[in-house]
Amino acid sequence: MVYWGCVLYPTTSPAASHNPSPFQEALRRGQLLLPRCLACGHVFYPPKAHCPRCGSSALEWTRCSGRGRIYSYVINHRPLGATPGEAWDVMAVVELDEGPRILATVVGLDPDPAQVRVDMMVEVAFPGADGPATTLSFRSA
Numbered sequence: 001m002v003y004w005g006c007v008l009y010p011t012t013s014p015a016a017s018h019n020p021s022p023f024q025e026a027l028r029r030g031q032l033l034l035p036r037c038l039a040c041g042h043v044f045y046p047p048k049a050h051c052p053r054c055g056s057s058a059l060e061w062t063r064c065s066g067r068g069r070i071y072s073y074v075i076n077h078r079p080l081g082a083t084p085g086e087a088w089d090v091m092a093v094v095e096l097d098e099g100p101r102i103l104a105t106v107v108g109l110d111p112d113p114a115q116v117r118v119d120m121m122v123e124v125a126f127p128g129a130d131g132p133a134t135t136l137s138f139r140s141a
Contacts, residue, residue, distance in 0.1 A: 022061045023047050027136070030126040034100060036062040045100040066124030067141060068096040073118070075111045090116055094138050104136040 026033035036043045037051035038058040050057050073092035088111035095101045107125050109115050121141040 021047060026061075026063075027126075032064045032066045032124050032136075033061045034064050034096075034098070035059045043096075043098045043100055045096075045102050062098075064096055064098050066096075068094045068102075068122055068138070070106070070116070070118055070120045070122060071095040071101055073106065073116055075113065075116070092116075092122070092138065094122055102136060104138050106139065107137045108139040 022033055034043050034045055035047050035051075036059065037054060037056050038060055039056035040051060040054045042051055042053040043062060043064070044052055049059075051059065071093045073090055076089050076091050090106040090109055090111050091103065092106045093101050093103055094106075106116065106122060122138040123141045125137045125139040
């Protein structure tokens, strides 16, 4: 589960879903797609049926660069589902170049406050040979 504001959004595997969203399908292909309002141009996350800025239902899925900066972060000392000896992880609110802020894991960094900082540039990380992406992760750019 990913915490976003006061609501928990499940991060299920696209393979486990009978009707995966365009967002999940894009992650599987190694792309980051987010909804963009055709009326006002607002790109937003999490995906909804209506634009949170103007209320329009005229939306399209747009490919995002996957680049952004760390807006805020926390070093999670008890990762969800961790086994003994598993490393801590870094959770961050990433502000994408396109505007939306996304809660995600930052990979490839030691969970050390000396290595992570606000305004650090990051880019979306896809798992490559390890398997298809089902949740968002970012790495230092």
